[in-house]
Amino acid sequence: KKDIYKNRKKLIERSRDLYMGTSVATGALKTINTNVVGSGLKLKAAIDSETIGISDDEAAKVEELIEKEFELWSKDKIDNLGTMNFYQVQELVFLTVLLNGECFIKLNYFETPKNPYSLKLQIIEPDRVMTPSILQNDETIVDGVKLDSNNRISGYYIARKHPLDVSGNVETDFISVYGKEEQLNILHIMLAERPEQVRGIPILSPVIEALKQLDRYTDAELMAAVVSGMYAIFIESDKDNAQGSNIADHEVLDETEQIDSSNEETIELTPGLVQGLNPGEKVVATNPGRPNAQFDPFVTSILRQIGAALEVPYELLIKHFTASYSASRAALLEAWKMFRKRRDWFSSNFTQVVYEEWLREAYLLGRVEMKNYGEDPLLTKAWCGAQWNGPSQGQLDPLKEVKASTLRVQQGFSTRTKETVELNGGDFEQNIRILAKEYKLLDEKGVIIENAEDEDEVLEHNEE
Numbered sequence: 001k002k003d004i005y006k007n008r009k010k011l012i013e014r015s016r017d018l019y020m021g022t023s024v025a026t027g028a029l030k031t032i033n034t035n036v037v038g039s040g041l042k043l044k045a046a047i048d049s050e051t052i053g054i055s056d057d058e059a060a061k062v063e064e065l066i067e068k069e070f071e072l073w074s075k076d077k078i079d080n081l082g083t084m085n086f087y088q089v090q091e092l093v094f095l096t097v098l099l100n101g102e103c104f105i106k107l108n109y110f111e112t113p114k115n116p117y118s119l120k121l122q123i124i125e126p127d128r129v130m131t132p133s134i135l136q137n138d139e140t141i142v143d144g145v146k147l148d149s150n151n152r153i154s155g156y157y158i159a160r161k162h163p164l165d166v167s168g169n170v171e172t173d174f175i176s177v178y179g180k181e182e183q184l185n186i187l188h189i190m191l192a193e194r195p196e197q198v199r200g201i202p203i204l205s206p207v208i209e210a211l212k213q214l215d216r217y218t219d220a221e222l223m224a225a226v227v228s229g230m231y232a233i234f235i236e237s238d239k240d241n242a243q244g245s246n247i248a249d250h251e252v253l254d255e256t257e258q259i260d261s262s263n264e265e266t267i268e269l270t271p272g273l274v275q276g277l278n279p280g281e282k283v284v285a286t287n288p289g290r291p292n293a294q295f296d297p298f299v300t301s302i303l304r305q306i307g308a309a310l311e312v313p314y315e316l317l318i319k320h321f322t323a324s325y326s327a328s329r330a331a332l333l334e335a336w337k338m339f340r341k342r343r344d345w346f347s348s349n350f351t352q353v354v355y356e357e358w359l360r361e362a363y364l365l366g367r368v369e370m371k372n373y374g375e376d377p378l379l380t381k382a383w384c385g386a387q388w389n390g391p392s393q394g395q396l397d398p399l400k401e402v403k404a405s406t407l408r409v410q411q412g413f414s415t416r417t418k419e420t421v422e423l424n425g426g427d428f429e430q431n432i433r434i435l436a437k438e439y440k441l442l443d444e445k446g447v448i449i450e451n452a453e454d455e456d457e458v459l460e461h462n463e464e
Contacts, residue, residue, distance in 0.1 A: 040390075042087075107186065
């Protein structure tokens with residue numbers, strides 16, 4: 001895997017360059033980030049009451065308390081700098097993983113006003129994880145990652161400042177994965193593609209060349225179209241008519257607007273240019289033939305290949321749905337296979353891990369009482385059960401989707417809780433509580449709502 005570590009830095013630099021300067025790359029990463037994380041994955045506590053030995057009612061009360069306490073912490077500025085809440089941190093961490101192939105998060109503990117919890121998250125730039133200069137020959141350190149005798153990651157060497165901000169030797173600190181009391185110190189979230197790989201590579205790596213060349217081609221076609229659109233007339237003067245003629249001295253642009261005003265031989269092209277020439281000079285006309293009729297089919301073909309590599313269908317990659325309903329739905333369904341996979345991966349490796357560390361602090365502070373917590377790993381995991389819900393898939397035809405969801409629940413293929421999350425990312429239990437209040441208010445005010453089945457019959461009749 002030396003090929004990974006040797007080329008990793010260059011791949012990251014090019015990935016960042018594409019994200020900052022290429023529309024397709026920017027759109028692809030933002031599309032993945034928006035659909036996987038969106039405004040942040042939300043906690044839905046799911047305690048295993050049977051394993052713990054408590055009733056479902058007791059578990060429901062504790063779950064409600066945990067969700068309220070977690071909301072108190074997560075909506076506060078919980079990053080090390082004090083600029084982002086937990087949901088904004090999720091977006092930054094996931095985008096960092098996409099751009100760099102990995103992200104490091106150090107767990108710190110210090111008190112801040114209006115927050116009873118001390119847990120803070122420090123997002124570390126992957127460039128800062130590096131092997132110290134004095135340990136370059138240590139075979140147990142791979143690109144800043146320390147391995148123990150079992151070939152398991154034991155910690156990371158992190159530069160105190162970004163290497164580009166320091167002249168000379170870079171000072172580093174060793175951060176072990178776990179502390180003395182088995183407390184997690186640092187998280188390394190990585191997109192691994194090879195066995196025994198310890199550093200990540202950007203998701204754009206397979207398509208970097210295609211994206212860059214496509215960007216260059218687009219710029220060239222755009223410039224050619226601009227030049228072609230500047231219809232120009234050049235007037236040549238022979239020696240006999242040159243005297244007394246001021247055509248050659250005609251100025252079209254002010255010097256401050258010219259690209260190369262210092263060169264007197266430069267002719268600045270502008271729309272409708274009429275330019276005089278010196279005696280003996282001629283202009284050879286060229287026809288760039290722009291706009292190029294083959295531009296769109298060629299770019300479309302390349303974008304389809306890029307989309308296939310990133311698991312983002314062409315329609316979603318460029319946000320252009322012109323095919324049939326079935327084709328557009330198939331594209332969305334295919335994309336959401338990838339989105340759900342990455343969401344499960346991200347929640348397992350980041351949000352769930354952070355949640356377990358937070359729950360540990362909540363228990364130690366006495367804000368959440370949990371029977372037999374910490375006595376056995378099985379019981380501890382049972383208390384830490386949770387679901388992480390993010391953005392919903394959305395619907396091309398809401399009426400069909402709702403009817404399909406209703407049928408799945410009636411036949412026992414799904415649950416109302418799951419279907420609510422899938423349809424709009426909502427919370428079924430919260431919806432029921434709000435609906436109960438609404439129906440009570442309607443009853444008090446004497447308002448009668450028409451039967452939903454009657455409304456469906458009216459809609460079907462109108463469609464016919």
